[in-house]
Amino acid sequence: MSASPNPINPAQSLMNNLGKGVFWVVIVRGILAILFGILILAAPAAVAVALGIFVGAWLAVDGVLTIISANSARKANLHWGWELTAGIAYVVAGLIIAIIPLSFAVITGVFILWMLAVGMLIRGVFSLASKSFKGWSKLLGVLDIIFAIIMIVVLFSNPGAALAALVWIVAVYTIVFGIFLIIMAIMARSQTKKAVNS
Template identity: 35%
Template sequence: METYLTRFWWLFLVRGIFAVILGILALVMPVTTFAVLVIFIGIYMFIDGLFTVAAAISSRKSRRYWAWWLLSGILSIIIGIITLYNPFITAFAIVMLIAVWAIVIGIMEIIWAIQIRKEIKGEGWYILAGVLTLLFGLMVFLIPESGIVLLASLFGLYALVIGIMLISAGIRLRKRGNGNISLTA
């Protein structure tokens, strides 16, 4: 395995460079990045739906629950088309889902912290965490653009970290091997 990895060190490096570039773009242009990601989700759902419908139809004689596959595929196709036709609807739905989740979790954290106040010390920190989560959810609910910017920025930070890790791995693998680039397995 070590020989294989050291021969293809450059794949880690290239993937890392692309991830860093994507991360920077997401941080510099978060709304555009989010829109592109939503469009990719729509394309994926559409194509996945086509394959699921084809699999359901081809297995209708051998699979007991093929109709559920068919329904799933049709729904994926419809949602994919809606997303591609109007990416704003899907982006808004994703952001609203996160907002509602944060509001519910924030309320639950506050209730939990109040309930355990006799059993632990420092429950105020848990209450603060719940309040911050609740405020985040309300902010995203009331100003959905803030949720879009936040999600794209988090994605950008993630891509940057992964990219740096991949570049580092590529450099270390190159040093461990002889540094040659191999295009064949």
């Protein structure tokens, strides 16, 4: 009975692939992520407008396609009323968003922050109320509640500052992610070269 081959380590397999074929793809992705992060920091309003226009255009096009699908369903004697209604709603929403993209970005950002604050508050309360959470879990629950209360106070008193903080967080995360991709690709390339030369 022959011994089974060693299982492939997924991390090693990923590093091998990075070192061989997709090295430059990962480098380019990293550079684009860094540039996008810098762009968010340099011109957050322009990025918000571009994002709003993109979402609006996508909704409008999707709405038109949904209306076409509803018309096809009507010709085939299938249910089409709700599909037509949804298509019209998509087109109207898409046009509104495309006309006022910055307002859409602000409303979406505030909504995301409120969801984060409420989610942290609920998680914190459940962590404190649950008998299965002890020690550090209870402390994390308290921290969740404290940060949630701070976020809620800031959102009530100065939503603009909360949005600015969100923009900075997204931008810094994007830049760090891009740097990580570049470092990972360079390390994988170096390992592959060492393996070939040895």
